[in-house]
Amino acid sequence: MSGHRHCLMGLMPEQITETLGLKPFQGRQIFHWIHRKGVVDFDAMTNLAKPLRERLKEECVAQDMRIVNVQVSEDGGAAKVLIELRDGERVESVLLRDGDRVTLCLSSQAGCPLNCAFCATGADGFRRNLDAGEIAGQALLLLAAGEVPREVTPNIVCMGMGEPFLNYDNLVAAIHLLMHPEGLEIGARRITVSTVGVVEGIARFAAEDWQVRLSISLHAANEELRSQLVPYNKKDSLARLRDSVRDYGAKTGRQITIEWTLLDGVNDTPKDVRELLAFLRGLKAFVNLIPWNPVPGMPFLSSTRANCMNFLQGLEQGGVKATLRRENGGDIAAACGQLRAQHEPPTPV
Ligand code: SF4
Secondary structure, eight states, X not given: OOTTSEEOTXXXXXXXXXXXXXXXXXXXXXXXIIIISOOOOGGGOTTSOHHHHHHHHHHEESOOOEEXXXXXXXXXXXXXXXXEOTTSOEEEEEEEEETTEEEEEOOSEEEOSSXXXXXXXXXXXXXXXXXXXXXXXXXXXXXXXXXXXXXXXXXXXXXXXXXXXXXXXXXXXXXXXXHOTTTTOOOGGGEEEEESOOHHHHHHHHHSSSOXXXXXXXXXXXXXXXXXXXXXXXXXXXXHHHHHHHHHHHXXXXXXXXXXXXXXXXXXXXXXXXXXXXXXXXXXXXXXXXXXXXXXXXSOOBOOHHHHHHHHHHHHHTTOOEEEOOOTTGGGTOSXXXXXXXXXXXXXX
């Protein structure tokens, strides 16, 4: 793969310019080819002078990761891709289609250190943080694999493998790449970052000068159950999390989304609804209920349809807006935090 060559995927136009000692317009042109047009073959960058193309081929690669497997859900609404990084680590990303709407779910870490009880990624342990190019580059690979037309602006959710706020600086750099006017130019409001509740990250995020959305994977609203489901709760408790979410709302004026994966008999009862309503009191929040996709070997069952509906109604009666996510791509385990490579070991190519 790239060896000692520069990988340009993670660089802003001015960084390309600086790294290669180019003129500013050349850095912008190269960035535009890679991030707007999705072109990673330097020979195809036809508005660059031939000697520059030759030099780029010698010294750089535009991208140093590749898709090694694609699984498409039976309903065609979801495609999960397995991506191999330069060092052989693998991450997954998902493309979801709903009519004209395209959503790309990106990973921020290879593996995850947080070990949530219902999550296949956590069960596999942590490998390493992704760099900015590896996070943003997933979007380009997904758009190409899904043959998404250029005029469609995708939505981005950082909800794949990993806890984004444990890789904060790279995450923020990746978002700037995705929003760049010479690149995909994705509006901040189309981008959502999902955290289990890393309080320090929420505070930093509140101070960013942008409209990127925040989502909290809550799953339980009492300390004991949450510590079981999301062990990170032992570090930043629900009480601390609630304070930080309140501060975030006060500072930004923005609504947050609460993600709640419904597990049969564990967090889908009327008591759980009451606890969630109490947690949300005074917060500007919207709740996204996610039917759990069963993971073999995990001690949970999916909530029944009736319990899902009762939970939804309970929230609505309590004055909280909520939706029950449809089980889009459930057959390929495309839900948040449940990504894991379910594939044969790689064959060398
Ligand atoms: S749910 Fe998210 S934070 Fe929790 S272990 Fe899985 S990937 Fe990590």
